Amino acid sequence: MKDLYGLESDHDFLVGYHKSSIGFDELWNSKPRDTRETVESFYREQEADVWRQVYLSEYDREKKNYVLRVCNLIHHLFKDKNVKILDYGCGCGVFSHYLYKKGYNNITLADIKSRTLDFARKAFGSKFKYIEINSDTPLKESYDIILIIDVLAHVFNPFDVTRHILDHLNTGGLLIIFFEKGIHHTHLEKSVNEREKTMNYIYGKCECLKKDEVFIKR
Numbered sequence: 457m458k459d460l461y462g463l464e465s466d467h468d469f470l471v472g473y474h475k476s477s478i479g480f481d482e483l484w485n486s487k488p489r490d491t492r493e494t495v496e497s498f499y500r501e502q503e504a505d506v507w508r509q510v511y512l513s514e515y516d517r518e519k520k521n522y523v524l525r526v527c528n529l530i531h532h533l534f535k536d537k538n539v540k541i542l543d544y545g546c547g548c549g550v551f552s553h554y555l556y557k558k559g560y561n562n563i564t565l566a567d568i569k570s571r572t573l574d575f576a577r578k579a580f581g582s583k584f585k586y587i588e589i590n591s592d593t594p595l596k597e598s599y600d601i602i603l604i605i606d607v608l609a610h611v612f613n614p615f616d617v618t619r620h621i622l623d624h625l626n627t628g629g630l631l632i633i634f635f636e637k638g639i640h641h642t643h644l645e646k647s648v649n650e651r652e653k654t655m656n657y658i659y660g661k662c663e664c665l666k667k668d669e670v671f672i673k674r
Contacts, residue, residue, distance in 0.1 A: 457510045460578055470515075476507040484642055492612055495644070499570035506548055506575045513550040526632055527554045529670065530601060533630060538562050539600040544621060545607030549576035549584065556583060566594065592616050595624040605634040608654065609643040615654045622661050622673065631662060631671040 463469050483502055489495045499505065512519040530541075537559040543552045546565040555563060565580075566587035567573040577586060587594055592613060602625050608614035614635070625631055635655065639648050655668060662671035 457506075457575075457579070460575070469511075473507040473511045476502075476504040480504045481641075489642075489644070495610070495612070496568050496570075498642070499568060499572065503571045505570070505572050509548040509550055509572065513548075513553075523551055523554055526551060526603070526605075527558055529632070530555065530560075530630065531558055534601065540564070540597070541601045542566060542595075542599040542603070542621075542624075544602060544604045545610075546576060547572040549580055551603055551605065552576075552584060553580070556580075564597075564599070593620050595620060598624045598626050599629060600626050601630045601632070603632045605632065606636070608633070608635045608651070609639075609647050611647060612644065614647050614650050615657065618654050618657060622658070625673045627673055629673045631658070631673060633658070633669060633671070635668070 457463070457469065461472065463472065480502060484498060487494055489498065513523055514520065538561060541552070541555060541560060541563045543549065543563065544566045546552060546567050547570075549565050552563045552565055561583075563583075564585040564587060565573070565576055566589055567576075568589045573586070573588065576584070602621055604618075604621060608617065611617055622631070635651055636643065637648070637651060639645055658671055662673050664671055
């Protein structure tokens with residue numbers, strides 16, 4: 457990020473990070489976020505999420521350790537570095553960046569049109585493939601590993617999204633998910649209320665390796 461934004465030091469980055477958050481809540485609350493368009497427009501209108509995701513992955517110890525644990529788990533279970541990986545709702549591509557550093561080279565980033573996806577394309581270029589999500593069923597290929605981390609509470613139809621994703625996960629494939637329970641910040645109440653139904657569907661299709669987070673598709 458420092459190179460892309462012409463930043464010379466960690467101090468410059470931290471100043472930019474704090475400045476980016478000014479007006480974030482006000483923008484979210486400036487209109488009802490009760491349609492797909494009003495929610496998705498929010499992610500096109502602000503760049504704070506870019507700064508936040510990079511900050512958390514580099515400067516927040518708990519978040520960085522979580523990213524590393526996910527990547528180490530994948531490395532432990534899949535030695536073949538050419539397995540097909542989908543980072544669904546990738547944001548800036550933090551998880552994929554760390555997986556690429558571990559040698560995985562068949563990674564697809566998928567997200568709605570947003571400042572974070574724009575950043576990922578600029579940062580990683582041809583290292584990854586990209587899917588711009590513009591419907592509930594954007595996937596055409598199947599994958600060995602799918603990550604959908606901190607995504608489902610932000611979409612209108614998490615159950616339908618999850619069903620589509622599992623349809624495109626190979627048998628024996630790995631699903632890593634993080635679907636928060638509470639309503640925080642930009643979470644959608646309707647989506648959080650679908651959490652139980654969504655998780656029950658996953659449990660019906662997969663073997664659980666870690667409660668509510670890591671699954672192998674049957």
